Amino acid sequence: MRSLMGLIKPNLVLLRAKRFNSSGSTNPAMMFPCLDKMERVSEELRTTTVGTQGQNEPVYGKVKSGFEIFKSNRPFYTDYGGVLPNFQIAYETWGTLNEDKSNAILIHTGLSASSHAHSTNLNQQPGWWEKFIGPGNVCLDTNKWFLICTNVLGGCYGSTGPSSPDPADGLPYATRFPMLSVHDMVRAQKRLINEHFGIEKLYASLGSSMGGMQSLSYAQQFPSEVNKVISVSACARSHPSSIAMRHAQRQVLMGDPNWNRGFYYPTAAEPNKIPPHVGMKLAREIATVTYRSGPEWESRFGTERLDDERSPVLCPDFLIETYLDHQGEKFSLEYDANSFLYISKTMDLFDLSLSHKERSIRRRARAKELYESGTLNEAQDPLLDRTSDKKRHRTSTVEQSYQDLKQGCKPLLDNDVLVVGVKSDGLMPCLQQREIYSLLDGDTNPNVAHVELQESESYFGHDTFLLDLEHIGRSIGQFLCK
């Protein structure tokens, strides 16, 4: 499917470029090659037969292979009151599980990653943490540890997600998929750990960004079933600014008419439906700003344009714009739009507070009750136009809210915890990792360690965890061996 983008020749784009009324105007009319290109992609997608053969095999599912599958046939009740009658989790492993099963480390991924953290015999492509894993590696030494990485529940790289069939009718769940939480992802992983591997206690739960939320969640939900906890560039609860940025991404994607409220998967009846590739591209461009920006961009792109002698255009023109355009386009057909929406939302919803935990337990119990009585799908959650509701300001104070969070973090107090932050990160700013340290009584609790990378040490912003083996990788390696 990726090669589709290669079909679209620049000269073809130029040939069909639209000009409006140029001859009668005072100035030359502007051209929009970026829009021409997107229209061309839509046309190609519409006329390509991919996706019509098997209605439950969306195209991006074919991008990845080489993972193992764990299937669970017992119902899974979600934190927000839904159910999955069954589910599967894609996973990969590296290293060898020792005899007493005490050397397992669960690696949690960020939003859009697959289980492929490192190359394997089944999939020899480099993984997303290729440099951080290997025999004798300063970060994750496969001679010592047995590493497990999963594609999260809700994802589209082998695990059950919105593109998977709803057992009720065999059609893709789409937006009939139940709302998820980061805690749900972790409980699904725990079945794999316990039921498939027979591991009772992880040596470590480790992750960055949304993975760092999962590592904390594992310890909050099952404190006695994990030894060490490593959380990089994450938080105990999302910041409203991060929610705002993800909100923008989701609304943009949902605004693409091809998204069709989530029902864009080709079916036998409508084989020519196409994914919302324009919305995905735009959403990824916004996301990329939050992942990178930072000082890197100044030295890499500055404010240079592709060509200072040309008249500026509204399509990509500055180097930084062409970079974003390219990043967006690459991603636009690689990841399932609904998976993106659901998982993005779980990050907004992530919250370690006690009240949040208690509500989730109540809702899971209620979902079980309704599902077992066969009435879950009738549950009404009438959505009025919420923006016209009168509530516009928070009802709890900052201090009350902090205390609620502190209560929720109590189970982690006996775990060994490493919290890592990066100064140039605008999405999960350093104050959030300092908050975790404070919630765990870092100043007086010898179990908690905190590392903060200064700008001089790393300048890739939020994405530093993907790139900086020297500071991030080494800190993790040292903490694991402590």
Add this chain to the structure above:
Amino acid sequence: MRSLMGLIKPNLVLLRAKRFNSSGSTNPAMMFPCLDKMERVSEELRTTTVGTQGQNEPVYGKVKSGFEIFKSNRPFYTDYGGVLPNFQIAYETWGTLNEDKSNAILIHTGLSASSHAHSTNLNQQPGWWEKFIGPGNVCLDTNKWFLICTNVLGGCYGSTGPSSPDPADGLPYATRFPMLSVHDMVRAQKRLINEHFGIEKLYASLGSSMGGMQSLSYAQQFPSEVNKVISVSACARSHPSSIAMRHAQRQVLMGDPNWNRGFYYPTAAEPNKIPPHVGMKLAREIATVTYRSGPEWESRFGTERLDDERSPVLCPDFLIETYLDHQGEKFSLEYDANSFLYISKTMDLFDLSLSHKERSIRRRARAKELYESGTLNEAQDPLLDRTSDKKRHRTSTVEQSYQDLKQGCKPLLDNDVLVVGVKSDGLMPCLQQREIYSLLDGDTNPNVAHVELQESESYFGHDTFLLDLEHIGRSIGQFLCK
């Protein structure tokens, strides 16, 4: 036109809310009231007769009135090689011009503002800087100063912009409007100052955000025609991160099918065209994140949802989301989409460097030549698919680029300059105001003053200049009287 939003009753929205396949699914299907609402707005716009009476009177033009108009009938050549055969500038004034015309202060606006900085007899609505202006005011004392504020060239509140008729055929320019620069806006204002008011030297050139760019530009282009320069929350050249955020806004707007490459104004032939209100709403939501975010949001919204007991939804759900949704919707029919695109781009392009200035002078001369020979509209600027160009990294070093900027700032060295920055500003971060100070040899140049507001002093992010009379207003007032 604004009242159109009032027509859309929440209960109507609910009645037509779409549900897909809910009865056959495992879980209840999700609903999308926010999308229902946008579709309803489109329907209302399509069936409303507004806009069909005069094809050159776009709806938002009716929102504002009460300004004066200055018309210039000599051609205006733009920095990027276009021409306006004639143009008009909307402006308002406060206070009295003294006899020797030495007390005039030109107030420059940010991106989306009108000339209405303060209430007048003609328009008694509060202006966007209402608190900062008045007799005896700590910031702008109308007993002392004669204040002039314009709607910028390219705008849609009375000044010539993309919604104005192209004299070549009488139809709206749309995207046949020539690309603008901040320097162009200033040269247009200068005609008003010189030709209408007969003012030879401004007492001060003053502005915030894009207005702060204009105030610097005035002094760079006409150093001997302005005494004091005040630039708040602005920069000498945009940062790639700011360009990235504005790029995202523009691409989202251009992705709305109703934008139609700029040709969305209703005409006699196509009276039912509607403006790209969804794209504008989304663009404004992204912009709002860059204008505010900051510590304010934590204390105002935190991570509270409208209702913790309801299942989360992909439509606005968190307080911060409903705030953004509301801000976006308010703006979506208030401002011309093309004006937004052009003016947003001028901020990206703003650059005080010498090489930039020299290129602009060359291009204006070339435009004059082509226009006078009647061949400007044939000028070819072939736009290839620039994203596939090979240039991906900057060609000048950070240091070379800085020196170019320093050369360009030389004309300002003899002006009295005040530079103000705000710690919580993510869009025009403090390092950019410190850069201006450094470019003007602030450490050794007694003419330059620098004020930096700490987070404790103001926490509204970039928008602090609109709200903080105490720190920003008072600093300006003191500097003016110095």
